[in-house]
Amino acid sequence: MRNIINNAYNTSNANGASTANNAHNGTTNSDFAVSVTGLTKAFGDVNVLQGVDFTITRGEIFALLGSNGAGKTTTINILSTLLKPDAGNVTVCGFDALLHAEKVRENISLTGQFAAVDTMLTGRENVVLIAKLRGIPKSSEVADKLLADFGLTDAANRLVSTYSGGMTRRLDIAMSLVGTPSVIFLDEPTTGLDPEARLEVWRMVKNLANTGTTILLTTQYLDEAEQLADRIAILHAGKIIANGTLQELKKLLPPAKREYIEKQPSLEDIFLAITHNTRSECDERDEQVKHSKEVA
Amino acid sequence: MKMLRDTYALFGRLLKHVLRSPDTIITVTIMPVAIMLLFVYVFGGAIETGADNYVNYMLPGILLMSIASGTAYTSVRLFSDREKGLFARFNSMPISRSSLLIAHVLVSIVSGLVTVFIITAIALIMGFRTNAGILQLLTALAVLTLFMFALTWLAVIAGLGAKSVDGASAFSYPLIFLPFISSAFVPTDTMPFAVRVFAEHQPVTSIVDAIRSLLCATPAYNAIWVSIAWCVAISVVGWLVGRRVR
Numbered sequence: 001m002r003n004i005i006n007n008a009y010n011t012s013n014a015n016g017a018s019t020a021n022n023a024h025n026g027t028t029n030s031d032f033a034v035s036v037t038g039l040t041k042a043f044g045d046v047n048v049l050q051g052v053d054f055t056i057t058r059g060e061i062f063a064l065l066g067s068n069g070a071g072k073t074t075t076i077n078i079l080s081t082l083l084k085p086d087a088g089n090v091t092v093c094g095f096d097a098l099l100h101a102e103k104v105r106e107n108i109s110l111t112g113q114f115a116a117v118d119t120m121l122t123g124r125e126n127v128v129l130i131a132k133l134r135g136i137p138k139s140s141e142v143a144d145k146l147l148a149d150f151g152l153t154d155a156a157n158r159l160v161s162t163y164s165g166g167m168t169r170r171l172d173i174a175m176s177l178v179g180t181p182s183v184i185f186l187d188e189p190t191t192g193l194d195p196e197a198r199l200e201v202w203r204m205v206k207n208l209a210n211t212g213t214t215i216l217l218t219t220q221y222l223d224e225a226e227q228l229a230d231r232i233a234i235l236h237a238g239k240i241i242a243n244g245t246l247q248e249l250k251k252l253l254p255p256a257k258r259e260y261i262e263k264q265p266s267l268e269d270i271f272l273a274i275t276h277n278t279r280s281e282c283d284e285r286d287e288q289v290k291h292s293k294e295v296a
Numbered sequence: 297m298k299m300l301r302d303t304y305a306l307f308g309r310l311l312k313h314v315l316r317s318p319d320t321i322i323t324v325t326i327m328p329v330a331i332m333l334l335f336v337y338v339f340g341g342a343i344e345t346g347a348d349n350y351v352n353y354m355l356p357g358i359l360l361m362s363i364a365s366g367t368a369y370t371s372v373r374l375f376s377d378r379e380k381g382l383f384a385r386f387n388s389m390p391i392s393r394s395s396l397l398i399a400h401v402l403v404s405i406v407s408g409l410v411t412v413f414i415i416t417a418i419a420l421i422m423g424f425r426t427n428a429g430i431l432q433l434l435t436a437l438a439v440l441t442l443f444m445f446a447l448t449w450l451a452v453i454a455g456l457g458a459k460s461v462d463g464a465s466a467f468s469y470p471l472i473f474l475p476f477i478s479s480a481f482v483p484t485d486t487m488p489f490a491v492r493v494f495a496e497h498q499p500v501t502s503i504v505d506a507i508r509s510l511l512c513a514t515p516a517y518n519a520i521w522v523s524i525a526w527c528v529a530i531s532v533v534g535w536l537v538g539r540r541v542r
Contacts, residue, residue: 038398080388081387082388105389109389113380116384121309125312130389
């Protein structure tokens with residue numbers, strides 16, 4: 001019920017993101033960036049994946065939703081060639097993940113559940129390292145541009161061990177964009193982030209999708225899937241039990257009842273409002289002084 | 297070509313780790329140097345080795361000890377790369393797969409050599425002297441390097457297989473103490489039978505004997521070949537098991 005009520009406030013946002021992507025998809029609708037059929041994987045006696053099927057269209061944001069241990073990370077690891085499936089077919093950008101793993105790796109980028117950054121290096125050194133490993137000729141120029149895009153120019157020459165959680169995650173994602181891979185896997189990109197950093201990651205994901213990058217993100221936060229995804233699949237007990245747009249998934253439930261409730265601000269609203277005010281007070285003190293003079 | 301490029305990039309990264317955390321060199325150096333001071337200036341007078349210069353006698357054992365404690369850091373570096381997801385990141389990229397491990401092994405050997413040079417310099421101050429020729433010195437260095445290589449493969453197993461940082465470095469403790477039950481500090485013939493049998497047939501004794509003979513410019517070829525065989529055997533086993541763990 002709570003979700004359905006929330007939707008009323010969020011629809012404008014979610015629709016905005018999906019129209020932008022549909023425009024980009026255009027004629028390539030039949031061309032899948034990722035195609036998974038009959039995927040199974042067991043660790044010992046535990047059957048983590050028991051026949052997973054889904055496809056992701058080029059340029060779309062696809063959310064894999066599931067509780068802890070549902071097999072989201074296992075799926076991502078198989079797609080990014082880190083794990084071999086027991087059975088099933090996995091194609092990424094037209095390449096079979098088992099037969100042409102090297103080709104798949106050239107086209108993808110993985111942002112794991114925990115920021116995979118080298119804390120003993122500076123932010124800049126981290127990005128340059130990835131650029132060198134990807135064989136990009138002007139690695140330091142690429143690094144400077146990405147660091148600027150992610151607001152890390154000032155911190156670029158500091159050791160990553162001094163970064164905040166949000167900065168580390170931004171660097172982590174910046175590192176994933178080196179060489180502009182066409183498919184990006186984001187495994188729980190906002191787990192463990194504060195609300196502000198979480199919104200920042202959401203903005204980055206939306207911007208990324210606007211450039212035509214295909215994004216597969218896993219999350220256990222339902223609102224994250226609602227906010228970002230063009231399509232949502234629910235992974236439960238090793239199988240995809242639902243797959244579709246938010247509107248399609250809503251049809252699975254009986255039509256929403258109309259209830260009148262007072263809109264209470266959530267704790268997140270309050271937190272963001274207060275912290276944002278404090279920040280702008282610092283930044284715009286001069287302007288406020290001017291303004292109060294005018295009023296006087 | 298790509299393998300060289302990737303190895304070079306990853307080697308540079310790990311070298312920065314070593315340079316930025318001087319403790320990896322300092323802790324590895326301090327303990328063996330302290331033991332060297334203790335043995336030379338406290339016990340040394342009472343130990344009858346037949347050699348007129350006790351620093352000369354014990355330096356090879358001290359070097360092996362420092363190499364063993366140095367590889368604990370190799371293991372910890374591997375463990376943290378796996379734990380932080382850096383292995384996953386690198387392995388999902390189009391890089392040469394073997395370059396990851398090769399870079400770790402190379403950095404392990406480079407930092408081991410740095411430790412060997414520092415300790416040898418301190419030993420020189422304490423009175424270590426050698427009349428070995430350049431070829432004998434290089435052979436001694438080669439045996440030490442082979443020993444580093446062998447222990448690094450054990451570190452790979454520990455680093456990739458461990459469940460915690462402590463577990464990753466714990467493998468080195470018995471290795472650090474192995475020189476005590478060898479010919480490193482005292483001749484083995486005063487030891488009780490069972491201990492002596494162990495001491496005379498474990499790798500440290502032959503490696504110590506080999507290096508000691510080289511530094512005295514009287515190479516004991518038998519000990520040299522036996523120590524090379526030990527190092528190669530340990531490396532092969534470590535490599536085979538390490539691949540599986542990975």
